[in-house]
Amino acid sequence: MTRIGFAYNQKPNSPTEISSRSSGASSTSLSNASPASSLSGADEFAEWDSAETIAAVENALSPYGEVVRLEATADFPEKLRDARPDIVFNIAEGLGGPNRESHIPAICEFTGVPYTGSDPFTLTLCLDKARAKESLAFNRVPTPKFVVIRTPAQIGRAMDRLKYPVFVKPVHEGSSKGITEANYCQTPTDLMARAQALLSEYDQPVIAEEFLPGAEFTCGVLGNGEKARVLPLVAINFDALPENSLPIYGFEAKWIWDVPERPLQIFECPAKIDAPLQRAIERVALDAYQVTGCRDWARIDVRIDSAGVPNIIEINPLPGILPNPEENSCLPKAARAAGIGYDELIQSCLLAAAERYGLALARRHSPVAA
Ligand SMILES: Nc1ncnc2c1ncn2[C@@H]1O[C@H](COP(=O)(O)OP(=O)(O)OP(=O)(O)O)[C@@H](O)[C@H]1O
Ligand SMILES: [Mg+2]
Known part of the structure; x- marks a missing residue:
């Protein structure tokens, strides 16, 4: 039977769980700042997945084989070697550093194990907002x-x-x-103050970019090459934000502001926009997908500039x-609007990857007894 390794990072339930999950590494920040010293304090593990998401993905994968959980902790290489999966389904955000999202795919690549999703280069490229924008430009x-x-000395030249x-x-x-x-800067003085704060808090470079005043959309893409296709667009409805807040997601x-008990009506999907704008957004999203080498x-995220582009x-x-x-997650929402359920969305990524590797994955006909 096909063995599907499942690589993920699980959000700790409590601060005491943090060190065992990350084996001492700071999750995503490059600094050693403790959660308490963070600008918001609450965002240390924002990228990692909840137990609920991990269980849902595992369940969605199970019709295609035996799913072996491989939590992406420091001993992942040994776990991978022992598990000997036919393919790894990767949602691991990584333990830390600017290349953190590429670590698991790189280990898979090194050991010759097929894996889902983008390769280490694309993951690192897209996790560097500046380098990704250079490629696009x-x-x-x-x-x-x-x-x-x-560095703080470079803030002046950006101003x-x-x-x-x-x-x-x-x-x-x-x-x-x-x-x-607070990242919205109306004046050079605002930029000086905020860039300085971010540089010291996050211990990594900052990009300053022109604020786009137009509407915002996010566009899911599934598949590869000629078969890559866009899902229905999700429009971000800024009217759902509290009064006087800025149009920023x-x-x-x-x-x-968006909690399961009181979900914000922040998304409109499919976005109600005219056909030419929809086509232009889909085109730019597909171009970005291909230019950066995304897979599966x-x-x-797309936003309209002052000229309507x-x-x-x-x-x-x-x-x-x-x-x-x-919980308002855009990709599952866009998939639902296309008639693709959660399990089918997860499976589409698995099957797209399997096809790239020429790996035949058959759906099990009936649940296999434990
Ligand atoms: N240049 C810009 N002009 C206008 N709004 C922007 C700009 N850059 C970012 N934003 C706002 O900030 C939000 C978050 O920015 P961005 O998508 O770059 O960050 P992120 O934290 O990596 O997002 P994600 O949660 O999708 O990973 C955007 O959705 C948008 O609302
Ligand atoms: Mg974003």
């Missing part, structure tokens, strides 16, 4: 004008190169870690896949 895929700030308002972001984070309303909107699946905000080759519809 070189290939004429629209993305906001930006400046990279590596007069961009049109305001400017938005600043840590270069290597995801799940809106370090992206709050950042940390507050994702993790503070991804979610691409869709621009790429970022590419997520390890998309969020929360199973509970109340």
Whole structure:
């Protein structure tokens, strides 16, 4: 029977669980800052998956083989060697550092084990917002004008190169870690203050980019090559945010204001937009997918500039896949709008990867007794 290794990082339930899960490594930050010293404090493990998501993915994979859990802790190489899976289904965000998302795929590649999703290069590229934007810009895929700030001394040169308002972001984070309303800078003085705070808090470069005033969308993409296809677009409905908040789908909107008990009506899917705009967004999303070398699946954030042109905000080759519809996870939501259920979404990634490797995966006809 096919053995499917399942690589993931599980969010700790409590602070005492943190050291055993990460084997001492800070999860995603490059600094040794403790959660308590963080700007928000709450975002240390925002990228990792919950027990519920992990169980849902495992369940979705099970019709295609025996699923072997391989938590992506420091002993992953030994676990992988012992488990000898035919393929690894990878959703591991990694333990830390700017290449953290590529560690598990790189280990799989090194040991010759097929794995789902993008390769180490694409994962590292897309986790560097500046490098990803360089690739897009070189290939004429629209993305906001930006400046990279590596040290406090470089903030000054960024201050007069961009049109305001400017938005600043840590270069290597995801799940809106370090992206709050405070990152919206209306003046060079705001930029100086916020860039300085982010540089010291996240211990990594910051990008300052021109703030796009238009509507925002996210676009799920499934498959590879000619078969890559976009899912129905998700529009971000900023009217759902609390009064007087900025039109930003950042940390507050994702993790503070939107809770399962009181879900924000933040998404409209399929987005109600005219056909030419829809086609333009889909085109730019597919272009970004191909230019950065994404495989099997991804979610691409797009925002409209002042001239009405869709621009790429970022590419997520390890998309969020929360199973509970109340939790407002974009890719499962977009899939549902296309008539693709949660299990089928997970399986589509597995099957796209298997096809790349020429691996025949057969669905089991009936549940196998334990
Ligand atoms: N240049 C910009 N102009 C306007 N809004 C922006 C810009 N950059 C980021 N934003 C806002 O901030 C949000 C978060 O930014 P971004 O998608 O880059 O961060 P992220 O934390 O990596 O997101 P994810 O949770 O999708 O991984 C965007 O969804 C958008 O609302
Ligand atoms: Mg995003």
